Amino acid sequence: MRYAIPLVVLGVLLAFFTVGLKRDPRLLPSPLIGKPAPAFSLPVAAFPNTDAAPLKLGNAEFAGKPYLVNFFASWCAGCQVEHPYLMTLAKQGAVTLVGIDYKDADADLRQWLAARGNPYAPILVDLDGRAGIDFGVYGVPETFLIGADGRVLHKHVGALTPEAFERDFKPLLGAGS
Amino acid sequence: MIPELGHFALILALGIAFLQTVAPLLGYQRRDAKLLAFAGSAAQAQFFCIAFAYACLTISFINTDFSVAYVAQNAHTDLPMVYRVSAVWGAHEGSLLLWMLMLSGWTFAVSVFNRRIPAELSALVIAVLGVISTGLLLFMLLTSNPFDRLFPVPMQGRDLNPLLQDFGLAIHPPTLYMGYVGFSVAFAFAVAALITGKLDAAWARWTRPWTTTAWIFLTLGITLGSWWAYNELGWGGWWFWDPVENASFMPWLAGTALIHSLAVTEKRGLLKSWTVLLAILTFSLSLLGTFLVRSGVLVSVHAFASDPARGLFILIFMAVVTGSALTLYAWRAPKLATVGDLHLFSREGLLLLNNVFLVVACAAILVGTLYPLVLDALNLGKISVGPPYFNAVFLPLMVPLFVLVGFGAVVPWKKGKAGETWQRLKLPALFAVAFAIVVPLALHGQAALLAVTGALLGAWTIVAASQDVWRRIRAKPSLVAGIASVPRATWGMTLAHAGLGIWALGVAFVISYGFEKDVRLAPNATTEIGDFTFGFVGAQEAKGPNFTAQQGEVTIERGDHSVTTLYPQKRFYPSQRNVMTESAVDATLLRDLYVSLGEGFADGSWSLRIYVKPMIRLIWLGGVLMFFGGCLAASDRRYRLARAADRKLALDGGTQAA
Amino acid sequence: MAVLLLALAMAAPAFAQVTVEKPAIPLTAEQEAHLAELLPDLRCLVCQNESLAESRAPLALDLKYEVRGLVASGKSSPEIKQYLVDRYGDFVLFRPPFDPRTWLLWLGPFALVLLALLVLMRQIRSSRRDAAAAAPKPVDDAALKKLLDE
Structure with a gap:
């Protein structure tokens, strides 16, 4: 019997590998899910009006209904990919889309949005990446759904796709109130 | 035309590999000497096919024939010639072809140097190697054909990953693969012994030089890899417990245990079933390494384009090869049980203890490497198992091993x-x-x-x-x-x-x-580390054949006298828009002085990493x-292998004996 | 380095990530030692497999700065690790926490040594008994052949 032990160990390993093949080892679940969203208070980007007064917005201003927080940047390739879909989402108007421009130059942002359109309700600026750290952002684009009660309901890493939105975000939009 | 010839040679090799497997097995069952003898010819024919295919791919690289997709992805017209040749194994498809070349090379060697081995055993060994060849060739032809054409033909290639444009790394993979693949011979010997049920001191004596030779290559490959990482990665480390390193270290530990247990089996005829198991495990760990590196199931520094389809194929391949060997083991090994007087305080007893610590160390690394994957598969969250874990577990396990080595001799x-x-x-x-x-x-x-x-x-x-x-x-x-x-x-x-x-x-x-310092220095500023004063003179533009670089100048003084001046570079490769650090090292046996460039700032200052590494050369x-020890041991007179000229005689003699 | 490759690949649209120059945080010698001890235990999240001590990825540099600030403010290692775990999860720790999930990881190898030594001892004892009882028996060729033919 003991001569069969190696075979059993192999079987167990192969089973784990089969499951492991379907997982992405780089995809990290957020420890923030179910917890109140990190406190942020960030300056509003000077877009589209270059002469807008410097104004800060934070959690309090968005409380009361669910909203999406989308970390993006003009230098990020995945953001280009998801951008057209964000434009569609904005047109549908199902949910407020808060953009946080992550470690980006103001001029680059303006040029980028001028070419592609602006899907965001407000764009906040996270120039030094501190808000990113508080949200546990490790690779833009990342999209968070924050409920009406201010809790983080879901996090999506990478370009947001219609499938991911319908599957993961939509069912949660009514929750958290 | 040349790529098509190569592709055709691979298909031909697949057919031969299949025959190489089936004929000897049939021959063994029917006691047919002709079928048994066919094994050697098939092995040799297969080797020539693979070598031909390999030559075809190399020629495509030398000619930078971008109509071949693999060449277009891994070459560039500016790539120096030596790296065009090494670019053949610079990515997945070509490195698989190199694997195949080596596997068929090892098989070829078995078919030539088999004078003292009974024809039956040698034919079965070749048949088992044929199974592995067949699987790998299928893998290559179905999922990873290096000869796939690209249309439209691009004007320029995407170039070889600059990381690989270094002599150390150019020769590191082939050496490592020689080791991995070489253990397939020990594996085949073990499986053949399980089939025939004949496992004695003579078997151990035949298996030993093959195992030692594979171990030599693996040892050299790992050492080269460590040395390369130290020079190229820019942070002075020599071992990172990265999954890919672990993938090479596990077979090394198991192979080291195998070498020692083979010694016991040869001298005393003991530990037969254990030795056979180790031989199976050592090669299986090599396969496991291949799976881990190429399937993308773990996060590692090595960036083989990971593809779940390929991962699945290797997984099935592993299940077939290792699974059938272990099934055979579960069935036949009880018959190998040996009776003999075994004392703990004897050389064989101590060697057995050595095996315990080597195998447990290997198991610990396996557990640490796979634990994140296992937890994730069980939905228990994502964790990282890094160097702090491996150091804490591995080093204590090494202590008794070192004590034993002294006694063992x-x-x-x-x-x-x-x-x-x-x-x-x-x-x-x-x-x-x-x-x-x-x-x-x-x-x-x-x-x-x-x-x-x-x-x-x-x-x-x-x-x-x-x-x-x-x-x-x-x-x-x-x-x-x-x-x-x-x-x-x-x-x-x-x-x-x-x-x-x-x-x-x-x-x-x-x-x-060791000392290390991460420091930002303005031109002509200095910093003290240990007894040394490092002065940053400044950074200037420099040019290479296919890159541009910022080259720093760092003077090092000790007390009043100058030690040396180092020129670390930060290189930019335009073809892939890659940045590479090229550290500069001043080495003596007692200490290394190591400088690498970090980021440059607008005011001309740079962040620098400076290390003083005492005795690090001793590691390599x-x-x-x-x-060298392995080389001497493998070339001992006892094993001095038969010359090709004696082969036929031996075959005839062996067959008659069978 | 792997990180630099990644950052540059992402920079394809010709815009580049902005690096804000932050004020230097001075540390005492003990704090420097504390930081040096802490950083190798923390994983760079965007790199392939590097610690914060080694990595030069922008995010790693940001996190390093953050950790430096926490060290300067007198936080202990467990507090700093918790700060990061709260944001990024256990993945950020290169030294996995000792909890029921990781008992096998931390204790397994040492349990295995004990088990192996135990098996070895029993093996040696039984080998002496057997050796005293019987002489080695040669393998039965005929029986094997029969098995193979089946």
Whole structure:
């Protein structure tokens, strides 16, 4: 019997590998899910009006209904990919889309949005990446759904796709109130 | 045309590999000498097909034929010639072809150097190797064909990953693969023995040189990899416990255990089923490594384009090869059970203990490497298992192993005597203790625990290991006669064990007494590290054949006199828009001074990483000594292999005997 | 380095990530030692497999700065690790926490040594008994052949 032990160990390993093949080892679940969203208070980007007064917005201003927080940047390739879909989402108007421009130059942002359109309700600026750290952002684009009660309901890493939105975000939009 | 010829040669090789598997098995069952003898011819024909295909791919690279997709992805017209040749194995498809070349090469070698081996056994070994060939060729042709054409043909290639444009890394993968693949021969010997049920001291003697040879390559490959990482990655580390490194280290540990247990099986006819299991495991761990690297199931520094389809294929392949071998083992191994008097305090007993620690160390690395994957598969969250874990678990397991090495060379087979052993080891022990106290204090003024332990174990291993040779030489009238009287195998063992000791010294000292500093320096600013003053002169543009670079100039002084000037580079490769750090090192046996460039700032200042690494050269020197030790052991007279000319005679004789 | 490759690959649209120059945080010698001890235990999240001590990825540099600030403010290692775990999860720790999930990881190898030594001892004892009882028996060729033919 003991001569069969190696075979059993192999079987167990192969089973784990089969499951492991379907997982992405780089995809990290957020420890923030179910917890109140990190406190942020960030300056509003000077877009589209270059002469807008410097104004800060934070959690309090968005409380009361669910909203999406989308970390993006003009230098990020995945953001280009998801951008057209964000434009569609904005047109549908199902949910407020808060953009946080992550470690980006103001001029680059303006040029980028001028070419592609602006899907965001407000764009906040996270120039030094501190808000990113508080949200546990490790690779833009990342999209968070924050409920009406201010809790983080879901996090999506990478370009947001219609499938991911319908599957993961939509069912949660009514929750958290 | 050339790529099509290569592709055709691969298909032909697949057919031959299939015959190479089936014919000998049929021949064995029917006791048909002709079918058995076909194995060797098939192996040789297969080798020529693969070599031809390999040559075709190399020619496509030299001509930068971008109509071949693989060439277009991994070459560039500016790529220097030497890297065009090494680019063949620069990515997944080509490295698989290299694997195949080596596998068929090893099989070819088995078919040639089999004079003393019964024809039956040799044919079965070739048949088992044929199974592996068939699987790999199918894998290559179905999922990873290096000869796939690209249309439209691009004007320019995407170039070889700049990381790989380094001589050390160019030769590192082939050496490593030679080791991985070489263990397939030991595996095949083990499976063949399980099929025939004949496993004796002679079997162990035939298997040993093949195993040692594979181990030599793996040792060298790992050492080269470590040395390369140290020079190229820019942060002064020499081992990172990355999954890919672990993937090469596990077969090394298992292979080392195998070499030792084979010695017991050869000398005493004991541990048969254990030795067979180790032979199966060693090669299976090589396959596992291939799976881990190429399937993308783990996060690792190696960026083979991961593809789940490929991962699935290797997984199935592993299930078939290892699974059937272990099934055979579960069925046949009980018959190999040996009866013999085994004492713990004897050479075989100590070798068995050595096996315990080597195999458990290997298992610990396996557990640590796979644990994140297992937890994730069970939905228990994502964790990281990194160097702090491996150091905490692996190093304690090594301590008893080093103690054992000293005893192993002195305690006789069958049964040792405590008194006699003490007589022979008391001087080495005394020396090791003195060394461990004096050297750290003398060189660095303080006795760190790790340094003392490392020095103790290292010195003990070196001196105790050399004891045997020393006594043999002293027993002869002259030094020359003495040196000549020591068998190569003994020299090899001594050298390898001394290498291990030297490695331990290097590890302990570099961890205990290394300095590092991450510092931002303006031009002409200086910083002090240890006794050294590093002065940053400034950075300038420099140009290479296919890159541009910022080259820093750093002067190093100790006290009042200048030690050296280093020129670390930060290179930009336009073809892939890649940035690489090229660190600069001033090395002596006692210390390395290491500088690499970080980021440049607008005011001309740069962030620099500066390291002082005491005795780090000993780590690679130890690896090289183990390599030479292995070479000596594998070339011992006992194993001196038959020349090709004798082959036919041996085949005929062997068949008649069967 | 792997990180630099990644950052540059992402920079394809010709815009580049902005690096804000932050004020230097001075540390005492003990704090420097604390930081040096802490950083190798923390994983760079965007790199392939590097610690914060080694990595030069922008995010790693940001996190390093953050950790430096926490060290300067006198936080202990467990507090700093918790700060990061709260944001990024256990993945950020290169030294996995000791909890029921990781008992096998931390204790497994040492349990295995004990088990192996135990098996070895039993093996040796039984080998002596057997050796005393019987002489080695040669493998039965005929029986094997029969098995194979089946």
